[in-house]
Amino acid sequence: MNRSVVSSSLILAALGIGPLAAQAPQWPERAVRRDIPLTSAIRRAFAAGTRDSTGRPGPRYWQIRTDYTIEAALDPATSRINGRQSVVIHNTSPGPLSQLALRLDPNLFLGNTPQSAPWIPAEVTDGMVIGRLAVDGRAVVLGGAGRQGPTNQPPAEPTASGLNTTLARITLARPVAAGASVRLEVDWSFKVPGGPGQGHRMTMRWADSLYQPTQWYPRVAVYDDLRGWDPELYLGPSEFYNNFGRFDVKLTVPGGWIVSGTGVLQNPAEVLTASARTRLARVLESDSVVTVVGPDETGPGRSTAPGERLTWHFVADTVNDFAWATARQFVWQATRATIPDRGRVPIHLVYLPDRARLFGDAGAIARHALEFYSRLWFPYQFPQLTLQDGPSAGMEYPMVINSNRGAADHEAAHQWWPMVVSNNETWYGWMDEGFNQYMNILSDADAEGKPANHDGDGQSYGRISGNEAEPPMMWNANYAGPQFYGFTTYSKTPLMLSMLGGIVGDSAVQRAHREWGRAWLFKHPSPWDYMFFMSRALKQDLGWFWYYWLFTTESVDGSIAKVATVGSRTVVTVRQDGQMPSPVVLRVRFAPSGPRIRLPANASPVDSLTADVRYPVDVWFGGSRTFTARLDFGGRKVESVIFDPRCRFPDRDPSDNAWPRSTPSPCPRG
Secondary structure, three states: OOHHHHHHHHHHHHOOOOOOHHHOOOOOOOOOOOOOOOOHHHHHHHHHOOEOOOOOEOOOOOOOEEEEEEEEEEEOOOOEEEEEEEEEEEOOOOOOEEEEEEEOHHHHHHOOOOOOOOOEOOOOOOOEEEEEEEEOOEEOEHHHOOOOOOOOOOOOOOEEEOOOOOEEEEEEEEEEOOOOEEEEEEEEEEEOOOOOOEOOOOOOEEOOOEEOOOOOOOEEEOEEOOOEEOOOOOOOOOOOOEOEEEEEEEEEEEOOOEEEEOOEEOOHHHHOOHHHHHHHOOHHHOOOOEEEEOOOOOOEOOOEOOOOEEEEEEEEEEEOOOOEEEEOOOEEEEEEEEEOOOEEEEEEEEEOHHHHHHOOOHHHHHHHHHHHHHHHOOOOOOOOEEEEOOOOOOEEEOOEEEOOHHHHHHHHHOOOOOOOEOOOOOOOHHHOHHHHHHHHHHHHHHHOOOOOOOOOHHHHHHHOOOOOOOOOOOOOHHHOOOOOHHHHHHHHHHHHHHHHHHHHOHHHHHHHHHHHHHHOOOEOOOHHHHHHHHHHHOOOOOHHHHHHHHOOOOOOOEEEEEEEEEOOEEEEEEEEOOOOOOOEEEEEEEOOOOOOOOOOOOEEEEEOOEEEEEEOHHHHOOOOOEEEEEEEOOOOOEEEEEEOOOOOOOOOOHHHOEEOOOOOOOOOOO
8 A cells, every 4th residue: 555645544543534533542541661671681691591580690690700910010200000910811601702802991091082071081191001912821913913814713813903992802813612711911001190180080190199090900891691791981981890800919109108909918017117017906996096107107117118119919809890099198097897797897098198187087987888888788898998088089999989088988888889799880870879879868867866768859850850861771871971971870769769668668678679789799780680689579560660760761740630529538539640650649637526537458547637548550550640549538527638748759740749739748849
């Protein structure tokens, strides 16, 4: 049939004209989607048995491991770090590896690589300079030259490409068999950028006296069951996705310079003074703050052991990154935290003397964070924590937070996600930053000795929903755009969990989240693992909830359309104009006198004259936008009704949620 004829016929039918009009289907007012969308990646994982709908690691779950040995030296005169490293890559996947992928984040500072506004590198450098690459002792041809034979065949020699980008590839001459290991050796150098950059990690030093290197060595990218080698470039704002493994790191700096970092110092007798070692031995004795190296102790033989150059040796096992800091005149203080079921761990603080005001109570804040989150989720997993002063005052790595008091709680929380429960931050930043924002609310309330309050948070999303610039949370955060990156990655998750708490209870949300975290200790969960696990743990079909919060930018937009009295009943008509459904929760206020109040089975008392009545979200699944609640409380007169009394459901205009309209909101807007 001619396409124009079909189109004309459908248009006439839509207008109620012509022979097709009588047969036009009657669509529901609102079609509620109730399932969780599955991408090809997660479908493959389900089929392979590495993940499944329980939300736990599947029976065939695997992840590769990378073990690093790094020797690096800092030259303050040139602000350059020269390094040599070997990485043993354990191929625990079920198939061979024909390539290796290397993250070369310092190439962001080349000035000609992609980056995301408004992150601005402090200076243009020569990036990550690779001097030598070898695979199992076999030299790698650099720059992609030297390939021989057809392109679908392995090269005669291992060949590297993309060394001037933030994600390089090494095509192997011999694939790494499943269950086998390969050793990658790299000689490299990197100028530590300094200057007026904008955004975390864009400035890594103050002049030539303090260095805070981050993403400072060539890192092997993650190879997982979802996408193979992680394909994401480093653009600046989005953070990381790293393998777990062991780090054995030796850092050589001028004598007198204090070094802090991930892991446990292996050679204190070689780099510390006797007095510093004595003070360190007292740190775990009480909650008091011990000064290990004071502001008046500077230079070789006073702040450190004597010597023109000293090598600090750190080891960390089962971590997914390594960060460090060093300065000519660090003050070093330490205190402790007492971790439930694990005991006492030291908290170190290193900072410049003139910034002491920013660290006065930082140790106490970090202690509270480690102890509170250990009770909330699971015990802190590492042997120490260090707060490092420097230009990046809000960044996290295993056992290390680049922070003063200002972000100490938030950055310490990252020791749970992604440092232990290690999601793909680059793609799904809400699974670490968003979870942190939620738990920071709990920690802040605990520190003040009061219950956490999530009322109003979920409702507030209604004021944002519908903005065309907002990407869904399941959109790749690396490309979320500067306008909404912060909101989608950080701020929206607490709003989502506020609504979930309004459905199942906040304590139930936290219990399920705790169980999920423990199931994925030192593993790489995906959003689907979280969604399926939480639904099962909460014993509810929450597909609709996850779909609308994570895959769309829709809202509920509820209202009380009408209230009428019919005999002894009060009939309340609730309307939802948004695409996202919600349970119907009505707070009913009764007249102070009248027949005895009789509550139905779906009602619970708030006080002697107030009750909450609940209807499940299922009432919307038939497609109607209105629901009629017929309330019978034994003839007692109803004075007011409020929809969503805890203000948990996204609503563009909460002023129509009450009857009469003059009824004050229990959660007035801030």
